[in-house]
Amino acid sequence: MKILLSDAGKRYNREWIFRGLTYEFTDADAYAITGNNGSGKSTLLQVIAGAVQHSEGKVDFMNADKNIAAEHHHQHIGIAAPYLELPEEMTLIEFLEFHQSFKSFLSSFTPKSIIQLLGLEKASNKQLRNFSSGMKQRVKLAQAILSYVPVVLLDEPCTNLDADGISLYHRLINDHCANRLVIVSSNDEVEYKFCNHKLNIMDYK
């Protein structure tokens, strides 16, 4: 899987968020998108995900040299972001089973084993609306990273996590992301220290 941006730009009203962005994200590699608050990291991640339309240039999502249309990017992506909410009325087990019905988990995982890995056995039948913000974040990370997809997009992945949660995040990355394309949008090195490439959005203003 490869994501190619060619002279890509995004504008909201009259304000260019980024411009002239030519960059290649490739398989089995990890990238950090960095920059100040409000600089456009989340916007770029959403453009990559196909959730926000870019204003100029090209964004190509390639699988073995075949171009995948923006409306199909989501089938190849696991994404966790603060603006993507969990279905609050579902219990944890219901949510993971529902998720699995349209996107499989990595072969060694079932909804039950994911709950164990997250240390949330006691909350299995609790509605997600009653989860703490850190518990919700663990669930968001697991559904993104443990889905059977080649691309993992993470926006501020350690938001609301305590020290154990941050260890869990690093374990998920170490154990399950070696052969995938991972892109982390963040200001915090703890979240992206494993990334071997850095794209500073401030360079594309």
Ligand SMILES: Nc1ncnc2c1ncn2[C@@H]1O[C@H](COP(=O)(O)OP(=O)(O)OP(=O)(O)O)[C@@H](O)[C@H]1O
């Ligand atoms: N839907 C929108 N309409 C208009 N402007 C928007 C919209 N979404 C984002 N923006 C603007 O785009 C700019 C970049 O926002 P974005 O959320 O991408 O920044 P960020 O680098 O992720 O910020 P942070 O580090 O604070 O999360 C901001 O000025 C924001 O106000």
